[in-house]
Amino acid sequence: MTFDVELKNVSLQYKDFKALDNVSLKLDGGKIYGLLGRNGAGKTTLLSLLAALHKQTQGEIEIGGEPSFENAGIMQHVAFLYESDLSYEYEYVNAMLEIVGRYRPNFDAEYADYLVKRFKLPTDKYVKDLSKGMQSALGVTMGLASRAPLTIFDEVYLGMDAPTREIFYQELLEDQAKHPRTFILSTHLVSEMDYLFDEVVIIDKGKFVLHEEYEALVSKGASITGSSEVVDEFVIGKTRLSEQRLGNTKSVMIYEYLDEARRQEAIQSGLEVGPISLQDLFIYLTREEA
Numbered sequence: 001m002t003f004d005v006e007l008k009n010v011s012l013q014y015k016d017f018k019a020l021d022n023v024s025l026k027l028d029g030g031k032i033y034g035l036l037g038r039n040g041a042g043k044t045t046l047l048s049l050l051a052a053l054h055k056q057t058q059g060e061i062e063i064g065g066e067p068s069f070e071n072a073g074i075m076q077h078v079a080f081l082y083e084s085d086l087s088y089e090y091e092y093v094n095a096m097l098e099i100v101g102r103y104r105p106n107f108d109a110e111y112a113d114y115l116v117k118r119f120k121l122p123t124d125k126y127v128k129d130l131s132k133g134m135q136s137a138l139g140v141t142m143g144l145a146s147r148a149p150l151t152i153f154d155e156v157y158l159g160m161d162a163p164t165r166e167i168f169y170q171e172l173l174e175d176q177a178k179h180p181r182t183f184i185l186s187t188h189l190v191s192e193m194d195y196l197f198d199e200v201v202i203i204d205k206g207k208f209v210l211h212e213e214y215e216a217l218v219s220k221g222a223s224i225t226g227s228s229e230v231v232d233e234f235v236i237g238k239t240r241l242s243e244q245r246l247g248n249t250k251s252v253m254i255y256e257y258l259d260e261a262r263r264q265e266a267i268q269s270g271l272e273v274g275p276i277s278l279q280d281l282f283i284y285l286t287r288e289e290a
């Protein structure tokens with residue numbers, strides 16, 4: 001089972017501050033979405049509305065085709081994992097997973113057990129005594145093993161070290177292939193996680209910026225590498241996202257679709273044409289105006 005998600009003109013006002021401003025978005029079920037935004041952009045606010053932790057001040061949210069707020073039938077199928085304070089959690093890992101399993105209709109205890117071993121989570125310590133990275137891995141274990149049709153991870157992987165994050169990414173892709181559901185991953189680890197995303201959503205200062213397929217998005221630009229003079233000449237008049245220089249070699253990311261003829265022209269001039277990085281595009285699209 002997977003869930004579509006739809007936000008129609010959603011705003012959230014905290015007293016006199018608008019954290020989300022008229023956001024509309026439609027996410028088709030069964031895909032992995034990357035939610036990107038700078039600090040304070042409104043990612044957690046948006047995700048906590050999807051998890052019905054509070055209600056939007058304006059607009060409508062539908063999950064699986066139904067209004068989701070205070071809808072127990074829908075919300076039992078929505079898993080929201082975020083960095084939470086577990087410093088008072090006097091439960092062992094297995095006991096905590098058992099509790100989660102009671103509330104999640106699709107919970108797979110065997111898979112949870114497998115993930116506990118895969119993440120090497122100690123089963124003889126209270127959750128409060130686990131390291132920060134281990135607590136993150138426990139959050140990921142709860143989220144994956146719940147197999148909820150809508151699973152939201154809000155930066156839960158921050159405390160994990162790189163090899164542990166790699167295990168998470170592998171498990172996410174493998175389990176998504178076997179049991180497709182809708183994932184939303186918010187992250188600042190853009191260049192590390194971009195390959196996971198089917199589609200990307202960017203918000204900035206509470207406002208919707210874009211929603212696009214990852215492949216389509218990164219094909220909107222190109223990286224051009226070669227000798228400085230030739231690169232400079234080729235990129236004249238094009239929007240530059242970033243620039244790197246090493247000796248006489250230069251690499252420039254441009255934000256412009258290159259058709260086959262232009263690509264061939266670049267290659268004929270001795271330039272290398274590569275894909276653009278989502279991270280550079282993200283930085284460009286959310287930059288502060290000077």
Ligand SMILES: Nc1ncnc2c1ncn2[C@@H]1O[C@H](COP(=O)(O)OP(=O)(O)OP(=O)(O)O)[C@@H](O)[C@H]1O
Nearest residue numbers: 014017018019037038039040041042043044045046
């Ligand atoms: N309870 C609250 N009262 C007032 N303002 C709030 C409240 N919660 C969040 N905000 C504000 O809403 C804005 C969006 O916050 P949010 O946590 O959604 O951002 P974020 O994109 O998740 O940021 P980060 O990447 O830094 O975690 C911020 O300016 C924040 O200060």
